[in-house]
Amino acid sequence: MKNILTIAAKELRSYFVSPVAYVVLTGFLLLGGWFFFNLLARFNFLLSLYTSMKNPEAVTRLNLNDFVIAPLLHNLSVVLVILVPVITMRSFAEEKRSGTYELLMTSPLSITAIVFGKFLGAFVFALIMVLLTGVYPLILLLYGNPEIGIIASGYLGLLLLATAFISVGLLTSSFTENQIIAAVSCLVTLLLLYIISWPADTSGEVMGAVLRYLSLTEHFGEMVKGVIDTKDVTYFLSVIVLSLFLAHRSVESIRWR
């Protein structure tokens, strides 16, 4: 456990001593702030529009959860698809390229500790990213009255999503010593998981159900709506566990290749 924490701390430190972490965080928060402020402006515009049109039915449908938080979280998830590969691409690939990988492999650390330590470091980084965006719902809670349960479930969804992304990123980084290849293959995998359910409604019943189940958006969407289903949590945990297991196997392969 101590080894894992040591590696995690080293990993996290390596993010923050290089400009990458700051560029990623700045970009993420810049986009997030822009989304949030404009969604909030649109909400207020709709409210005044419906009120002036004397449309009481539409006014009762207006709520911060559906009109600000949900689109904000969906937009952030798309940004994560693009930014997470940038964070994780270096984790193994960089070490392979710079030659420190050999050192790591010949150290008394177990492979499980290496993989899990790197994962933990990246996870804390993702946690920081998600927590920093927490300022938006805090503003809403300060000045308004959104439903807090839906916000909590949506943020849990965003964190699970980011964690799943990170483990996929670690996996692709473990395959190669080229950071570009690591980032692009992670991006492609994540995008594929993101859009895989598109043909679900028009394909057969079983095929549709499988595609829908494989899709990140379907599971994430449920949590953004305010529903925590054990099925969705199982899915996210499976993606995380499977990616880490395969990354473990991939790292281990250097010992016999």
Place this chain on the structure above:
Amino acid sequence: MRRSNGLLGLIGIILLLFAGVAAFLTRGRSPFDLLYIGSHGLVGLFALIAYLSSGLDNLREFVGERSTKYGANTIVSSLLFIVILVAVNYILARNHHKFDLTEAHVFSLSPQSISVVKNLQNDLAIQAFVEGGINPELRDLLTSYADQSSKIKFEMIDPDRQPEQAEKYKVSAYNTIRLEYGNETTTISQPNEENLTNAIIKVTRTTHKTVCMIEGHGEPDIDNAEDAKGFSALKADLANENYEVTKTLLATIDKMPDDCSVVVVVATARPYTDHEIDAIGAYLKKGGRVLFMIPPRINNQFAALLGEWGLKLGNDVVVDQVVRLFQGPALGLAPLANTYAAHDITKDFKQRTIFPMARSVQMDAAGKKGLVVTELVKTSPSSWAESDLEALFQRSEASLDPATDRKGPVSVAAVVDGKLKEMGIGEGESRVAVFGSVEFADNRNIEGTYYNRDLLLNTIDWLVGQSDLVSVRTKTIRASRVQFTQDQGTVIFYLSVLVIPELLLMAGLVVWWRRE
């Protein structure tokens, strides 16, 4: 092992992989699919065999290598791990639990719906006919039902892509939900939790309901599908809602049969005998349910009977000439209606209905106790009740004469809920519905553009009295607002858009500067 040989093996594997993906995605439907899959499969297999047989030494050497053993071990253990994960996901997806964190439990069924669903004895099949086969909200709703009981199976059907299904179940409009439970079926056109749960209650109830159509006066034939003025479409729609429709020759029996759930009286030019009218009156006083359809220009034999129940028929024809611009006869004798009273029958009902050749049906319950009379359907403000029938039918002229005609909106249908105890004639309640038109229910109009079918079926359901149907409040996310002053808005803008990214950027710069 020669390098070129290794390349041959790799190319073989890639070709086989793409052939597999193509086969999975296209399922080999067209000749081109077959050509692609076949050629890739064959060439790939050939390359692989060529590689493996290019020298048994190669193979022996390859198998014997330490890395091959470990590689195989890794592949097998990875596959095994994936299989276990798939199994775990499969089991947990089937036995899952949902926590609905919305305050109103928007994504959970109400306790009434759950108890109805839990009591299902047999399989309930639900088919949802929606545009493009896609409707996420409806899918969510149906999923919540299916989650509650393994007896519920639903499918989303695109009626345009599967016209044979739509044809088979006579579905003509999007958003039609069909429920099938044993031999019983029903359809609903406004899918929400309340309607779905009530539809489930309806199909699972086994008691049979009989609609008795009085005959013997030249009434529209319920078995004649050829005639546009026949009533066979109504019969089919009622059968679809589990009603049995029978013809009753009231003239030859002494009283209304006991097994009638609702009696339909269609007035025609041929008069009813006094015996028949008395039998209908006596039936009503014992808690009967009667639907009258009484068009204009019929000698109004029912005036006295309906008067007792708080209703008055106008000796007129409803004319709406605005309609003429778009369709309908030049005189405007087919008024459209989309104004409905607040009543169980017309709750959430917003569609247009057409009332060709209709007379006015008004409330006349002043001073009568125990009667709740509702003028159910009204025509547009541009319509009027024309009382100069001679001018209308002899000379084809219609004009609004404020002295004799009644300006619209004109009520063309009314319903009465009679509490017999308050009326002082017994126990229980009687229900009467009167429509001032016959054609509105005939084959042409009930399956036409307008929603006459829904209105009529709702009316009959109400007459029969679906007292055990449940009422489920539509649940939504609580409306929420945000309020801040201009200055606070500026603070929010700076904080969310500018300050946080700025601080992060600064921190990054400082770190970079120090390292440099």
